[in-house]
Amino acid sequence: MSLRHALLGLLAQGPASGYDLTRAFAGDDGGIGQYAWQAGHSRIYPELGKMADAGLVVVDETGPRGRKSYALTDEGRTELRRWMLHRPERTTVRDETVLRMFLVQSLEPDDARRLLEGIAEHCAAELAKLRSVMDEVDAEHDPHEPVPFGRLAGEYGLRQYEAVHGWALWSLERLGATVPG
Amino acid sequence: MSLRHALLGLLAQGPASGYDLTRAFAGDDGGIGQYAWQAGHSRIYPELGKMADAGLVVVDETGPRGRKSYALTDEGRTELRRWMLHRPERTTVRDETVLRMFLVQSLEPDDARRLLEGIAEHCAAELAKLRSVMDEVDAEHDPHEPVPFGRLAGEYGLRQYEAVHGWALWSLERLGATVPG
DNA sequence: AGGAACATGTAACAAGTTACATGATTCA
DNA sequence: TGAATCATGTAACTTGTTACATGTTCCT
DSSP states (O other): OHHHHHHHHHHTTSOEEHHHHHHHHHOSSSSHHHHTBOOOHHHHHHHHHHHHHTTSEEEEEEOGGGOEEEEEOHHHHHHHHHHHHOOOSSOOEEEHHHHHHHTGGGSOHHHHHHHHHHHHHHHHHHHHHHHHHHHHHHHHSOTTSOOOTTHHHHHHHHHHHHHHHHHHHHHHHHHHTTSOO | OHHHHHHHHHHTTSOEEHHHHHHHHHOSSSOHHHHTBOOOHHHHHHHHHHHHHTTSEEEEEEOGGGOEEEEEOHHHHHHHHHHHHOOOSSOOEEEHHHHHHHTGGGSOHHHHHHHHHHHHHHHHHHHHHHHHHHHHHHHHSOTTSOOOTTHHHHHHHHHHHHHHHHHHHHHHHHHHTTSOO
């Protein structure tokens, strides 16, 4: 039931509507939906309803066009904290990109090389993009204030891309050793 | 439909039964199920059935206890290759661990620190374990032969743990700056 | 003989995606 | 006034998990 906790975590930042939360998931902007968890509005609205029934959130404000803004309750905050600090022995993982990495060796060497080169290029490009965004965030940020929300996640993304980039290059070398020329 | 492709990828290594494939997913041994994709036998058996209907695999051998060994067909290999080399713009991602990382900043600083310390320790421990396994693999491997299956995935795991470890330490420093003492 | 591991399957439930459906407000 | 965006919801379908169910072979 991680969608519930994702929503609790986002609401911990401040009240938001289902529509706001849907955008937080949808972004191609290095947000939660790109790296951590995906959800569409058709799951988010019913889940918010159930969470309200369970007392984890309340509608704190209604706006135009039927907008309902949800806020965390103390119960919700407690549940979020419990989930964050409790490490389950086995967690949900479903990652198509990593799956491709696992299966690189099922391809013929030429195909594998092509795939790895594509991955390396893609990572380099994304890395450059994300790095410039993060540099900007850091430049605008007063070092005496708390880290801006999302900065830690951004750093994770950065290091993630670096790791995959390095891995692709390492793999190309390893594969290359078997086919001289 | 990534389960299908995960199965095709595993079968590219050689024929296997549903039971064999189930173990490949289930392992806590740094296998596909720990990092890339999870599946239980109750999904695997029906999927193998459908794949056989679609001509992607065939039962190449039957054994004791009703064992059915599946092998890739040419069609299956073509479909696997198509999927591997075709980069979709948006891929499935669902990762509870990364979700926690995204939400670290929803915790109070003390809790966040505790969580990050736990992550750093956990990564260091897993890294050490995996490194010794990979060192062993490398020691037993003739450098003139192709890279052993799983070695690239193992390297990915290694670099992944290193990245997360580094990230946790960096984040601790960043958080620490806001709360002196 | 009896337990562990091998081996396959189905059913009920939970979670997520895509498509369908509707309506209000804002802005040019 | 018309298009874009805001805003919420449901229904049908797909995918995955947990629980139920059964039978065989190997090893001690």
